[in-house]
Amino acid sequence: MKKTIYGVVVALLGAVLGAGGMFFFGLLKPPAPAAPAATPTAAAPPAANKGAESATSAATPTSPSSAAAPAAGAANAAPAAGAAATPRAGGPGGPIAVEMGKPEKLDWPKTVMAVGSLRSDESVIIRAEQSGRITALNFKEGQPVRMGQLLVQLDDSLARAELEQAKANQKLGKAKFDRAVELQQKNFISGQARDEAENAMRVADATVSLAQAKLTKLFIKAPFSGTVGLRTAGVGDYVKDGQDIVNLEKTDPIKVDFKVPEVFQSKIRVGQALSVDLDALPGKPFTGSVYAVNPQLDTAGRAVVLRAQMVNRGGELKPGMFARVRLTLAATGEALVVPEQSVAMQGEEQVMYKVVDGRALRTKVVVGQRREGKAEIVEGLGANDVIVLAGWQKLRDGAAVRAVGGGGAGAAPGAGPGAAGKGEATKGGDGKTGPNPGTAGAPPPEKKS
Numbered sequence: 001m002k003k004t005i006y007g008v009v010v011a012l013l014g015a016v017l018g019a020g021g022m023f024f025f026g027l028l029k030p031p032a033p034a035a036p037a038a039t040p041t042a043a044a045p046p047a048a049n050k051g052a053e054s055a056t057s058a059a060t061p062t063s064p065s066s067a068a069a070p071a072a073g074a075a076n077a078a079p080a081a082g083a084a085a086t087p088r089a090g091g092p093g094g095p096i097a098v099e100m101g102k103p104e105k106l107d108w109p110k111t112v113m114a115v116g117s118l119r120s121d122e123s124v125i126i127r128a129e130q131s132g133r134i135t136a137l138n139f140k141e142g143q144p145v146r147m148g149q150l151l152v153q154l155d156d157s158l159a160r161a162e163l164e165q166a167k168a169n170q171k172l173g174k175a176k177f178d179r180a181v182e183l184q185q186k187n188f189i190s191g192q193a194r195d196e197a198e199n200a201m202r203v204a205d206a207t208v209s210l211a212q213a214k215l216t217k218l219f220i221k222a223p224f225s226g227t228v229g230l231r232t233a234g235v236g237d238y239v240k241d242g243q244d245i246v247n248l249e250k251t252d253p254i255k256v257d258f259k260v261p262e263v264f265q266s267k268i269r270v271g272q273a274l275s276v277d278l279d280a281l282p283g284k285p286f287t288g289s290v291y292a293v294n295p296q297l298d299t300a301g302r303a304v305v306l307r308a309q310m311v312n313r314g315g316e317l318k319p320g321m322f323a324r325v326r327l328t329l330a331a332t333g334e335a336l337v338v339p340e341q342s343v344a345m346q347g348e349e350q351v352m353y354k355v356v357d358g359r360a361l362r363t364k365v366v367v368g369q370r371r372e373g374k375a376e377i378v379e380g381l382g383a384n385d386v387i388v389l390a391g392w393q394k395l396r397d398g399a400a401v402r403a404v405g406g407g408g409a410g411a412a413p414g415a416g417p418g419a420a421g422k423g424e425a426t427k428g429g430d431g432k433t434g435p436n437p438g439t440a441g442a443p444p445p446e447k448k449s
Helices: 002-028 046-059 064-085 157-185 191-216 262-267 417-422
Strands: 096-101 104-107 110-127 132-137 150-154 219-221 226-228 244-261 273-278 281-293 303-310 322-330 334-339 344-346 349-356 359-364 366-371 374-379 387-390 399-403
Touching: 110 226, 110 366, 150 244, 157 191, 244 262, 244 322, 262 303, 262 322, 334 387
Parallel strands: 096 399
Antiparallel strands: 096 387, 104 334, 110 244, 110 322, 132 150, 150 219, 226 244, 244 303, 273 281, 273 322, 281 303, 334 374, 344 349, 349 359, 349 387, 359 399, 366 374
């Protein structure tokens, strides 16, 4: 009995495993290829076609899914065929699109850039030479003054009294000297007494001059025409000798001090022209010329110190402004100039790409000065060479290139043959619209009632 049960169980397990295996292998089996659509050999009349279609539909009923399957297969096959027939634009083997151009010929003078500061043509600090109390200030802050104009007056009462005393002593000394000369002529006094009287008179004269000088120092005048600044003392203040009172600036013309590297020392000359740009006055370039070169170089930066002058009649330029100076060393005439981004740095070499017969050739160049986004090419290029201006990052020596915007060899036209594979109507040679050849042989879709 047990053997019979075991046999039945084993048989059932074998049947189940066999059915599962058949089902599994049936899923893995690839589907059978669809039969190609038959090409009609002769065009039947429309009435006959309609009768045949109705007879076929009446004789063999088909489900919507089975009728749509051949149409879907044909529709999918047509675009694939069109895509295969359409060439790919810019394929892996096609030329690389870059921006091309030619070097420019520009007037490119040799210049050097530097930074500097503006300073007054003349600048002094008005100070008191003697101690005293200020009794008058004959100027307004920030206003122009004339040369010789009285600016500050100190209390002069004591100095005037000393001057009067000195003048009195001078008068007495002169009288004594005249009397001594008269007596010495009559031999009433010796020659030594006459000399002593003369010396006393000269001392009295010197005392008058000294008192006059002290009195003059109490009246402070402008040493040159200019503009006064902000005073640090007022009327009634007691100032000591050497104490600052106000600054005086002459700003027309105005100076600019700047430094250039010592390598340009042999090319610097007095009278060289320069242009100055100021951050405080953007868009307003100023011009001037070098009028002095310091014979001693700046040891801190190994630079030549220069001083130039510029006209400042309007007073726009102020001492202390930050200046960007472009000094013209020499006028070299025309030079070949290219956009700065077209020059590549590879190791220690500067290279560009020339285009010859549709190929990019790596060319070593010697770059001169750079400014305003452009670079001067000293060696390596000719005026008629075609160069790569942009896009050189993806190039290698000898690579095929084409200009940006130009159609390459593999460029596809706007309407290629692949458009006929989308089930759209096309026009034949006679201009009539007909069915798309890509959908020939596919059964028409069923009409729903």
